[in-house]
Every structure is written in C-alpha cells, then in structure tokens.
Amino acid sequence: MKERLEKLMGYIRGLGADYGDIRVKDIAEEAIVLEDGKVKQIxxxxxKGFGIRVYAGGSLGFSASNDLTKLEETxxxxxxxxKASQILQAEKTVLAPKPVVTAAYATxxxxxxxxxxxxxxxxxxxxxxxIMMAVEGVxxxxxNMSFRKYEVIYCDTDGSYIVQNFCQSGGGISAIAxxxxxxxxxxYPDSFRGNYHRAGYEFILEMDLPGHAEEIAKEAVALVNAPDCPSGIFDLVIDSTQMTLQIHESVGHPTELDRVMGYEAAYAGASFVKTENLTEELIYGSPHVxxxxxxxxxxxxxxxxxxxxxxAAQRxxxxxxxxxxxxxxxxxxxxKAGLTSxxxxxxxxxxxxxxxxxTNINIMPGAFTPDELIAGVEDGFLLSVNKSWSIDDKRINFQFACEAAYEIKNGKKTGRIFKNPIYSGITTQFWGSCDGVASEEYWCLRGTPNCGKGQPGQTARVGHGSAPARFRKVKVGVADVK
Ligand SMILES: [Zn+2]
Structure with missing residues (x-):
C-alpha cells in the first residue's frame, strides 16, 4: 500500500497541485440493542474507501471512492x-506547517x-x-453495546506516511417507569447509549452494567412518583455525567476555530468567542475552571x-x-489565525x-471530595445524567435538563429525589459561578459517540474528562425567577 500511495502522491504533484493527501479507511462496526428483554437489533x-484532498492555486478539491483501483482517477x-473552485475563490487557503513523519499508532x-x-x-x-424488569413499577x-474498529492509512505529498488502528467499545442500560x-x-453509566472508550471489550466488563441495573430501575420508579424539581435560584452540584454535556456544548463547540471564523454555522454552529480573544482577554470562567x-x-x-x-496529537x-x-x-x-494546527x-x-x-475536552480536577462540594450547599440540588439540551447559535444561552435532582439542605443530601430538573444560564456567567471541582479520584473520562457537525453532516466520536463541580446561584426551572 505504501508504494501505491507514494506513487499516487507523485501523480498529484505531477498534475501541478500545491499539495495533496489521502486517507484510506477500513471500518468495521457492530451494534446490539435489546428492548424489554428481547433483541431489537443486531x-x-x-x-472501506478513501478520500483525497488536493489544493491547487490556494483552492481545495475533494473526492472519494470505495474503489481502490481508481486512485489516480479520484x-x-x-x-x-x-481548479474549478478557483473561479469563486475569495482568498487563497494556506495550510499551517507541520513536520513530515512516518509513524504508526494503535489503540x-x-x-x-x-x-x-x-x-x-x-x-x-x-x-x-x-434485573431491571424484576423491579416493580418498571x-x-x-x-445496548456497540463496537467500532478501523484502520486509517494517511499519506501526503510532503512525504508523511502514517498507519493507525483504532478500537472503540461502549454501551449502556436504561430503565423506564x-x-x-x-x-x-x-x-447507567450515561444517557444516549451509555459510555464509550477507545479500548477493547474489557471496557464493557469494567463498566459492570449488571451491577447497576437494579439501582437505576429503582430510581426510575422513584422518579416517576417524585415531585417536579422546584423552580428558583439554587446552588448546584453537577455530577460528572452532566458535566460532560456542559463541557461539550458550552466549551468544546464554541472553541472550535472554524465556528469562530464563521465557516461553520449549522447546528447552533457559530461562537461568541473571537480570534481576537487570543490576545484580548476573555474571562470564560472562575479560577477553578x-x-x-x-x-x-x-x-x-x-x-x-x-x-x-x-x-500529531496534542494537549x-x-x-x-x-x-x-x-x-x-x-x-x-x-x-488564518497565525497559529499552527x-x-x-x-x-x-x-x-x-x-x-x-x-478531541478529549477535559476539565482539570480540583481539590474537593463530592461530599465537600455538597457540604458547601445550604439549599440546592445534585443533578445527574443529561436528558436534553438546547443552546443558541452563538453558544451563549443554554438550557439543559437532567434525569434526576437530589435535594441538598444544610450541606447534606436529604434523600429526596425530584424529576425534570432543568437549569439554564449564560456560558461565561455560569462557568464564572463555579467555586469547586472534585479531585482526581472522582474524575473520569466519558465518550460521546454521536457529535454532529457540518454539511453534509458528519458524526464525531469525542471524549470528555470531568469530575463533579459546584456552581452558585443558578436558575433552575422554567418559571420566571428573579
Ligand atoms: Zn457536539
């Protein structure tokens, strides 16, 4: 393959292109879904195919095929x-420099x-x-569980050749009352298909899905019989599952440079962050963030x-x-921003x-235990597991709903559970109200296998490291509160 791809790079150079690269991908996927004790889907x-990018005269062309005999043609x-895109070129595209490498990587x-x-x-x-069906009221x-294994062979006209092999495993369980x-x-361990890692089947076993089945089934029943979460201004401790979504929507997306530059506007696509904020200070959150x-x-x-x-992968x-x-x-x-990629x-x-x-958008752990975070709340809630999300197209105003709210009074969980908790905020104010993040022991990595972006739409698999964190004076509920 290496010889064929290097020959292809010579062919692209011979066409008169400024630059070209290819990704040959071979992807295997398996998904298993059960519902009500029956197999719903296997x-x-x-x-397998390849995509080729060619830059000529500062314009990009892309073509892809699943026929590996058509490398030159593609x-x-x-x-x-x-070449045709040059007719509509507003400005020449420049690619930031990068080292030429020959490398291999595997999960x-x-x-x-x-x-x-x-x-x-x-x-x-x-x-x-x-186990879940045996709980009365469920x-x-x-x-479900799903797996994805794929090989990426990358080659470019600068002389890089990289072979990577990835493996993704994940799954989850849900009980409905x-x-x-x-x-x-x-x-458990999260909504929307569970949790995913780049790892083998060992990750499925580590999650211990059966060991959490009874607990979530009982909580589903408790929730359906629970009162609605009160509305008002409350202090919140947000668990690491919901923190994942909070980071994804209100930090991960708004700091993608293509959105910032206005190249990407679909799906709440723009951003309140500007390239000027590299030099003009933007306070995004509190010193805990x-x-x-x-x-x-x-x-x-x-x-x-x-x-x-x-x-190369970076931090x-x-x-x-x-x-x-x-x-x-x-x-x-x-x-375009005067940076390297x-x-x-x-x-x-x-x-x-x-x-x-x-990539993996991670909040760094703080110095607290979850109990210490809770101990600092006089009147508030611990929120767990995302249920829905909504955010404006500049990623400033957000509203997120969770599966469960556990009441906190005078620094302790009271044992009362509330359903349908919704909280909302303004991105920088909300992160500015963070006055504690739990320590490394409580920090964990979660994977989101379904981040949508782009037109035509693309799905990305992204990671988020998070720990429970505390936020002050957050608007909870949909009622108008002052
Ligand atoms: Zn996303």
Missing part, C-alpha cells in the same frame, strides 16, 4: 474540483471486541434486562496518534484558571473532508 457493517477529480486493546462471541454479549445485556427496559400521566428514564483539549490522554474517544491531516489549553487561552483547529483555520481535524469515515473536531 447490526454489522464494513466500509485524485484527478479532486484536482479538477480545486491499546486487551480483548478485541470482534472476537467476543455474540452469545456472551447478548447474555450480558440480557442479564441487565432481567415498564420498559433497554440496553410509566404512570398514566408521566414517563421517567434512568440510565481549567479546560484542555487533550488528544494524548489514554482511552478517550478523541485519543489518537495523528489527526486526519497527519498532525491544548482552552481555558486556564478561567481565562480563555486557545482553540481546537485544523491546518487551514490555524494558518492543534491537531484536531477529523473526517467521519472515508467519504468526508476532515473538519475541526473536539
């Missing part, structure tokens, strides 16, 4: 698209999930379903050796003790262009 897919098409895997018999996977999920159950007037769901984009942190869904532009500080410091970027967006350009599959993507 899905397997294999997809490269020529990309070149012709680049560390103990047990290849594709070698685990389907029977074992079904038995594990079925055991969870049985009306529906669901459980219904009354005549209400439905409530409780999920340090958030990094770290593609080097082990096992995250955003962990790799090199991004899809052949740029970029986005917010340092509350002050905005940097963006996730690609080679073209970085060059943060190594965050990823393409979904082989048929898409690389675009700026979150």
């Amino acid at each position: 899905w397997n897919e294999r997809s 490269a020529k098409k990309a070149y012709e698209i680049a 560390p895997v103990k047990t290849d999930p594709f070698t685990v018999p389907l029977k074992d996977k079904l038995e594990l999920l079925m055991s969870c379903e049985k 009306s529906k159950t669901s459980s 219904q009354t005549e007037t209400d439905t409530q769901t409780r999920s 340090t958030i990094v984009a770290d593609a080097t942190y082990p096992a995250g869904l955003g962990t790799f050796g090199y991004d899809d532009e052949g740029v 970029t500080v986005l917010i340092d003790k509350g002050v905005f410091k940097g963006f996730t970027s690609s080679r073209d967006t970085a060059a 943060s190594g965050a350009a990823i393409a979904d599959g082989w048929h898409n262009l690389p675009i700026v993507r979150m």
Whole structure:
C-alpha cells in the first residue's frame, strides 16, 4: 500500500497541485440493542474507501471512492474540483506547517471486541434486562453495546506516511417507569447509549452494567412518583455525567476555530468567542475552571496518534484558571489565525473532508471530595445524567435538563429525589459561578459517540474528562425567577 500511495502522491504533484493527501479507511462496526428483554437489533457493517484532498492555486478539491483501483482517477477529480473552485475563490487557503513523519499508532486493546462471541454479549445485556424488569413499577427496559474498529492509512505529498488502528467499545442500560400521566428514564453509566472508550471489550466488563441495573430501575420508579424539581435560584452540584454535556456544548463547540471564523454555522454552529480573544482577554470562567483539549490522554474517544491531516496529537489549553487561552483547529483555520494546527481535524469515515473536531475536552480536577462540594450547599440540588439540551447559535444561552435532582439542605443530601430538573444560564456567567471541582479520584473520562457537525453532516466520536463541580446561584426551572 505504501508504494501505491507514494506513487499516487507523485501523480498529484505531477498534475501541478500545491499539495495533496489521502486517507484510506477500513471500518468495521457492530451494534446490539435489546428492548424489554428481547433483541431489537443486531447490526454489522464494513466500509472501506478513501478520500483525497488536493489544493491547487490556494483552492481545495475533494473526492472519494470505495474503489481502490481508481486512485489516480479520484485524485484527478479532486484536482479538477480545486481548479474549478478557483473561479469563486475569495482568498487563497494556506495550510499551517507541520513536520513530515512516518509513524504508526494503535489503540491499546486487551480483548478485541470482534472476537467476543455474540452469545456472551447478548447474555450480558440480557442479564441487565432481567434485573431491571424484576423491579416493580418498571415498564420498559433497554440496553445496548456497540463496537467500532478501523484502520486509517494517511499519506501526503510532503512525504508523511502514517498507519493507525483504532478500537472503540461502549454501551449502556436504561430503565423506564410509566404512570398514566408521566414517563421517567434512568440510565447507567450515561444517557444516549451509555459510555464509550477507545479500548477493547474489557471496557464493557469494567463498566459492570449488571451491577447497576437494579439501582437505576429503582430510581426510575422513584422518579416517576417524585415531585417536579422546584423552580428558583439554587446552588448546584453537577455530577460528572452532566458535566460532560456542559463541557461539550458550552466549551468544546464554541472553541472550535472554524465556528469562530464563521465557516461553520449549522447546528447552533457559530461562537461568541473571537480570534481576537487570543490576545484580548476573555474571562470564560472562575479560577477553578481549567479546560484542555487533550488528544494524548489514554482511552478517550478523541485519543489518537495523528489527526486526519497527519498532525500529531496534542494537549491544548482552552481555558486556564478561567481565562480563555486557545482553540481546537485544523491546518487551514490555524494558518488564518497565525497559529499552527492543534491537531484536531477529523473526517467521519472515508467519504468526508476532515473538519475541526473536539478531541478529549477535559476539565482539570480540583481539590474537593463530592461530599465537600455538597457540604458547601445550604439549599440546592445534585443533578445527574443529561436528558436534553438546547443552546443558541452563538453558544451563549443554554438550557439543559437532567434525569434526576437530589435535594441538598444544610450541606447534606436529604434523600429526596425530584424529576425534570432543568437549569439554564449564560456560558461565561455560569462557568464564572463555579467555586469547586472534585479531585482526581472522582474524575473520569466519558465518550460521546454521536457529535454532529457540518454539511453534509458528519458524526464525531469525542471524549470528555470531568469530575463533579459546584456552581452558585443558578436558575433552575422554567418559571420566571428573579
Ligand atoms: Zn457536539
């Protein structure tokens, strides 16, 4: 393959292109979904193909194919698209420099999930379903696991050649309780398909799904019979599951440099952050808030050796003790801002262009135990597991709902649970109200396998490291509170 791709790079240079690169991807996926103790779906897919980018005269052309006998033909098409695009060129695209490398990277895997018999996977999920269904009051159950294994071979006209092999494993369980007037769901280890790591089947076993099945089933029943969460201004402790979503929507997306530059506006696509904020100070949060984009942190869904532009994985500080410091970027967006790429350009599959993507967006742990965070709350709630989200297209105003709110009075959890907690805020004010993050012992890495961006739409798999954190005077509920 190396020889063929290097020959192709020679062909692209011969066309008169400024630069060209190729990603050959071979992707295998498996998904298993159970509902109410029955198999709802077993899905397997294999997809192999390549995408070629060619820059000519400062314009980009892209073409992809699943026919590996058509490398030259596809490269020529990309070149012709680049040439044709020059007619509408507003300015020449410049790519930030990067080192030329020959490298290999692989996700560390103990047990290849594709070698685990389907029977074992079904038995594990079925055991969870049985435990949940045995709890009185539970009306529906669901459980799932999915796996993704893929190889990326990257080559460019500068001379880089990189082979990477990735493996992703994850899953989760949910119990639903219904009354005549209400439905409530409780999920473990997270909502929206659970938790995912770049790891082997060992990660499924580490999550101990059966060990949490009874607890979430009981909580679903408790929730459907619980009162609605009161509205008002409250202090909140937000657990690491909901912190994941909070970081993703209100820090991860607004600090993507393509959004900041206005190249990406779909799906609440713009940002209140400006490139000028690299020099003009932007206070994003309190001194407790340090958030990094770290593609080097082990096992995250955003962990790799090199991004899809052949740029090495990095740790970029986005917010340092509350002050905005940097963006996730690609080679073209970085060059425009006078930076080098943060190594965050990823393409979904082989048929898409690389675009700026979150890697692992992690909040750094603080010095508190969760009990200490709770002890500092006179009247408030501990919120757990995301239920829904809404954020404006500049990513300033947000409103998030959680599965459960646990009441805190005078520094202690009272044992009362409330349903439908909703909280809202303004991004910088909210992060500014953070006065404590739990320590490393309570910090964990979660993976989001379904981050949507771009037109045509692309799905990214991104990671978030988080710990429970405390926020002061947050608006809870939808009622008008002063
Ligand atoms: Zn997203």
